[in-house]
Amino acid sequence: MKISARNTIPGTITAIAKGPSTATVKIDVGNGLTVTSTITADAAADLGLKEGDTVTAIIKASDVLIGK
Amino acid sequence: MKISARNTIPGTITAIAKGPSTATVKIDVGNGLTVTSTITADAAADLGLKEGDTVTAIIKASDVLIGK
Amino acid sequence: MKISARNTIPGTITAIAKGPSTATVKIDVGNGLTVTSTITADAAADLGLKEGDTVTAIIKASDVLIGK
Amino acid sequence: MKISARNTIPGTITAIAKGPSTATVKIDVGNGLTVTSTITADAAADLGLKEGDTVTAIIKASDVLIGK
Amino acid sequence: MKISARNTIPGTITAIAKGPSTATVKIDVGNGLTVTSTITADAAADLGLKEGDTVTAIIKASDVLIGK
Amino acid sequence: MKISARNTIPGTITAIAKGPSTATVKIDVGNGLTVTSTITADAAADLGLKEGDTVTAIIKASDVLIGK
Known part of the structure; x- marks a missing residue:
């Protein structure tokens, strides 16, 4: 499934509390x-999330603020 | 100013439309x-944003969805 | 890909402006x-969206306000 | 009160935890x-929410992601 | 209609572009x-919004970041 | 740091639970x-938040709904 959010960043879970x-x-x-x-x-x-899982961080562009 | 958002990611503007x-x-x-x-x-x-600016991408933790 | 958002609603695009x-x-x-x-x-x-497409509307539970 | 959110969906509370x-x-x-x-x-x-209540689910259009 | 957002602030429209x-x-x-x-x-x-209208600004508590 | 959110409202913390x-x-x-x-x-x-602190409430314009 492709998603409309403009930020889809692959990564690995290192901690979950x-x-x-x-x-x-x-x-x-x-x-x-x-x-x-x-979440x-x-x-x-x-999603059965656990440390070591390969996941995608999904972030809408409009949810990214900018500081300068 | 420190901010409550848990994701404050430094970077450089490469394009602005x-x-x-x-x-x-x-x-x-x-x-x-x-x-x-x-934005x-x-x-x-x-903010006078332009290419080459050093900025911070600010994202609330609750605005990061996870896909697996 | 399964997603953390609690609302994933299948439907059909009827209009796109x-x-x-x-x-x-x-x-x-x-x-x-x-x-x-x-979006x-x-x-x-x-996503190449067009009328008639089968898509999923994805909504975080925390983005659903309630009125009574 | 009319609201700017484009999705105002009537429904009935079936569970509340x-x-x-x-x-x-x-x-x-x-x-x-x-x-x-x-919430x-x-x-x-x-709002005194309880099972059986008739409520409105209110969702901004910009908070609806699309998957295809 | 009462709403789950914790910030409902009455005010007057002074400009609309x-x-x-x-x-x-x-x-x-x-x-x-x-x-x-x-919006x-x-x-x-x-909503037929125009200057001078009495309206309510509605903001979820989770959409208010804090800077210090 | 200046921020892209259009609402940056100074105030004082009166309670924190x-x-x-x-x-x-x-x-x-x-x-x-x-x-x-x-948060x-x-x-x-x-942020070491406590009652009496001077802080800024930061709200994106797109997170402000309007009721009329």
Whole structure:
């Protein structure tokens, strides 16, 4: 499935912390860069996410702010 | 100013396309990875964004979806 | 690819209006219900979206407000 | 009150799970389609949400991604 | 209709600029504070928005970042 | 750092409630107006947020819905 979000960044899960309703996932996308994602705990279970998984970080262009 | 968003990724503007109301900005964050941001044209003008600028891509953790 | 968003709704594109930077897409998800999506014009071109396409409307649970 | 969001979908709450800070609400919008919303626990209490309630699922068009 | 968003701020439209697909609306919420909203041009027409209108700026708590 | 979000509202933290994964922050922005923000608990700790802090509420224009 191709997706309309303009940022689809492949990476590897390096850490996943599961709270009562949300899960915080750290994704190594290379070059020392880690992307942090918070998703619902339900989603983390549904996708069976675990450390070492190859995943895609998906980010809409309109959700990227710029600081200068 | 420190910001609550969990993803603050430094990079360099490689392209900026200004439409009537939005601007699409391409940010090289290293390792061949480009992050795309769409902001208001007003914001692009206000920040004086141009190619070669060093900027920060700011993304809330809750705006990062995961695909597997 | 399975995705962390909790709402993945299949439907058929019934209309697509392309502006200079955004595209507005109407998706019939059945039962007379139409979901409206605005994506970047680039995304619409990249996915080759056109009327009659079978697509999935993807919505994060945290992006669904409730009115009562 | 009319709202700028382009998706205002009427439905019935079929389930509501309240966590320490968020509530996950399942809304039957007909035709076997269920929309999932996560809102703050405070909002769920403020609106007095409960199973069987008739509510409106409100989604900005720009928060609807498309997969194809 | 009561809404799950935790920020519902009354104000008056002081300016509205309509582009091909989006409209930028300035809302005076008092005390010299102006809130800027970008909505679809369709929404601006649908709500019949014009200068002087009394409106509500609706913002989810999770869409408010904090800088310090 | 200047930021692309069109709403950057200075205020003072009047309350902060920390949950297992999120923190809810109340910001007095003057004139009796309080803005509510939910951020990750990690962010609240990282910024060392506490009552009385002077902070900026940062909101993208596209995250402001309008009701009329």
